[in-house]
Amino acid sequence: MSKYTALKKEANKLTTLPKTPTGINGLDEITLGGFPKGRPTLICGGAGCGKTLFSLEFIVKGVTDYNEPGVFIAFEEKAHELAMNVTSLGFDLEKLQKDKKIKIDYIHVDKSEIEETGEYDLSGLFIRLGHAIDSIGAKRVVLDTIENLFSGLDNEGILRAELRRLFQFLKDKGVTAIITGEKGEKTLTRKGLEEYVSDCVIFLDHRVINQISTRRLRIIKYRGSLHGTNEYPFLIDEEGISVLPVTSLKLDKPVATSIIKSGIPSLDQMFSLGGFYKGSSILVSGTAGTGKTSIAASFVNAACSRKEKSLYFAFEESPSQIIRNMSSVGLDLQKHVDKGLLKFYAARPTLYGLEMHLVAIHKAIQKFKPDVIVLDPITNLITVGSFSDVKSMLVRLIDFLQESQITVMFTALTLNSIINEQTDDGVSSLVDSWLCIKDIEFNGERNRGLYVMKTRGMKHSNQVREFVITNKGLDLIDVYIGPEGVLTGSAREAQVLLEETGMVLHSNALGRKDRELLRKRKVLEAKIESLKTEFESTEEELNKVYIEEDIKREVITKTRKQMTQFRSGNYQKPDQANPKEE
Amino acid sequence: MSKKYELRLYVAGKTLKSTTALSNLKKYCEEHLKGQYVIEVIDLLExxxxxxxxxxxxxxxxxxxxxxxxxxxxxxxxxKEKVLVGLDIRTKD
Structure with a gap:
């Protein structure tokens, strides 16, 4: 993690304190490298807080990860009991002992067997310890729990002097040691061991709040080194201890500009860039039964189809239940599971506290390294923590996911009460995109309306779309906005039908008008034809009159000429006058 | 007294405490367990x-x-009393 390496560099400039990596998941990050090398570290805490396991893992990891042999001096449990207790974690102590990598020495102090007379010292313990260290060349030593000496031996004055000498002896030997101590009434340890171990003190705590237990770890003091100061939750599971430094200090995450598809094409279209930013966080909120899980499943399905790894955290349903239910909407998640692209992580919210959930989520993510994760639903986590707890957990989770460039989709159940709207608001300020599904109750049925509440960094549609779930998948349909308002579901269907009917009627009406026009045209054309004929006959009539007139006039003119000739007596050659008269 | 005492004294080098212990032990044994005891001194440094x-x-x-x-x-x-009680030579009063 970048911030830790940065801090580490800073630390290296300031101090040259050499450190021994513990190999415990996450602890080396908080301590910026491990425990002080060649010095004793005190681990204290109440009964059952994991002191012995912690120190044993320090020894085992020393051998397996760093090739540093270790000595475990047990004052409480016998070697084979210890070995049995940790086989469930996959530590084979018997074999490691045979290989001379680990030496477990059980020191038994029985008050009933011992009588004290006069002066003594604990050279016997030193000799045993020295012998154990030398015989395997140990670099790490654990004393668990040295306070048991106090119950076996009466002379506290001698014991305290000898303890001081013991720690000096360990320092002289150059071994990195862990001393465990039971938590006292007012002091860190019952016998005040902290006054001898001044270099590094780690406090383990096991708290039960609301019937849910959480293990936490805190570095009380670390002389000569920077370290994380918070309480860090830790988890003991089949792989040992995991401490996760879950509080991030800075807001300097890398951002991506690439786009990731939601798996619902019509939903992608609501965003100007056609999907969500990679590494962003998406919240899908809605009331019960609005299809939040279906959206999440189709998001995961799309990611797996792109050959991206997905991790599905289910807090409500079991994996097989989700797979079965999603096959009813045409999503085959099983094939992705079979290919190893999809993994489910199902846990009841009440299984452990919020912090532990966070640690478990971290672990699962670090192990599987997914590209996409889904948390379904986050609102169920409120059952194990207050609202502010959930929020602070999600802040840290989103932080971690952004750092790893993992896209996350949360689903959140909203009830129609005011309190839960606040829940939305609280979480929504953290997320980059927020899809909201609302019930639209109208016309005696419920339909789903989906809208995009916000998307950081891109434009998005402001329209409410009707969200439909069919057996072929999910789809968004534009809602019908008619004179009576927004229509969805069967009302929308009815409106669509109504419009279709209207279209048919309309086109029919148009056809009739066309034919009418045609007929009119025909009538008119016929009329025009007859008028034309009439006109022709009239014209002919008129022409006939003209010709007759012409002829008449000619005849009259001719006759008049002849009459004139006759009267004057002039002779005119017949061809000059009128040849016709010849 | 027919009991046979097998005693082991663990020491670490020749320190003052060790030599004191050994001489004390020998003294008590001679007084109370004459002829019935074996003392084995083990030096843990060796x-x-x-x-x-x-x-x-x-x-x-x-x-x-x-x-x-x-x-x-x-x-x-x-x-001396504690040692003798411890060795079951003398019972606690």
Missing amino acids: HPQLAEGDQILAIPTLVKKVPEPVRKIIGDLSN
Whole structure:
């Protein structure tokens, strides 16, 4: 993690304190490298807080990860009991002992067997310890729990002097040691061991709040080194201890500009860039039964189809239940599971506290390294923590996911009460995109309306779309906005039908008008034809009159000429006058 | 008294406490267990591996193996009464 390496560099400039990596998941990050090398570290805490396991893992990891042999001096449990207790974690102590990598020495102090007379010292313990260290060349030593000496031996004055000498002896030997101590009434340890171990003190705590237990770890003091100061939750599971430094200090995450598809094409279209930013966080909120899980499943399905790894955290349903239910909407998640692209992580919210959930989520993510994760639903986590707890957990989770460039989709159940709207608001300020599904109750049925509440960094549609779930998948349909308002579901269907009917009627009406026009045209054309004929006959009539007139006039003119000739007596050659008269 | 005492005294080098313990032990044994005891002195500096067997922490430690029960007496054995009680030679009053 970048911030830790940065801090580490800073630390290296300031101090040259050499450190021994513990190999415990996450602890080396908080301590910026491990425990002080060649010095004793005190681990204290109440009964059952994991002191012995912690120190044993320090020894085992020393051998397996760093090739540093270790000595475990047990004052409480016998070697084979210890070995049995940790086989469930996959530590084979018997074999490691045979290989001379680990030496477990059980020191038994029985008050009933011992009588004290006069002066003594604990050279016997030193000799045993020295012998154990030398015989395997140990670099790490654990004393668990040295306070048991106090119950076996009466002379506290001698014991305290000898303890001081013991720690000096360990320092002289150059071994990195862990001393465990039971938590006292007012002091860190019952016998005040902290006054001898001044270099590094780690406090383990096991708290039960609301019937849910959480293990936490805190570095009380670390002389000569920077370290994380918070309480860090830790988890003991089949792989040992995991401490996760879950509080991030800075807001300097890398951002991506690439786009990731939601798996619902019509939903992608609501965003100007056609999907969500990679590494962003998406919240899908809605009331019960609005299809939040279906959206999440189709998001995961799309990611797996792109050959991206997905991790599905289910807090409500079991994996097989989700797979079965999603096959009813045409999503085959099983094939992705079979290919190893999809993994489910199902846990009841009440299984452990919020912090532990966070640690478990971290672990699962670090192990599987997914590209996409889904948390379904986050609102169920409120059952194990207050609202502010959930929020602070999600802040840290989103932080971690952004750092790893993992896209996350949360689903959140909203009830129609005011309190839960606040829940939305609280979480929504953290997320980059927020899809909201609302019930639209109208016309005696419920339909789903989906809208995009916000998307950081891109434009998005402001329209409410009707969200439909069919057996072929999910789809968004534009809602019908008619004179009576927004229509969805069967009302929308009815409106669509109504419009279709209207279209048919309309086109029919148009056809009739066309034919009418045609007929009119025909009538008119016929009329025009007859008028034309009439006109022709009239014209002919008129022409006939003209010709007759012409002829008449000619005849009259001719006759008049002849009459004139006759009267004057002039002779005119017949061809000059009128040849016709010849 | 026919009991046979097997006593082991664990020491670490020739320290003042060790020599005091050994001389005290010899004195008491001569007084109370004449002829019935064997003292074995083990120097852990020479045989550190032997410390584990008898669960030795403190130095000097006197271990009474036989007769049963096993008892350990730590210190320089300067308190005679306690040593004798510890060795079951004398019962506690």
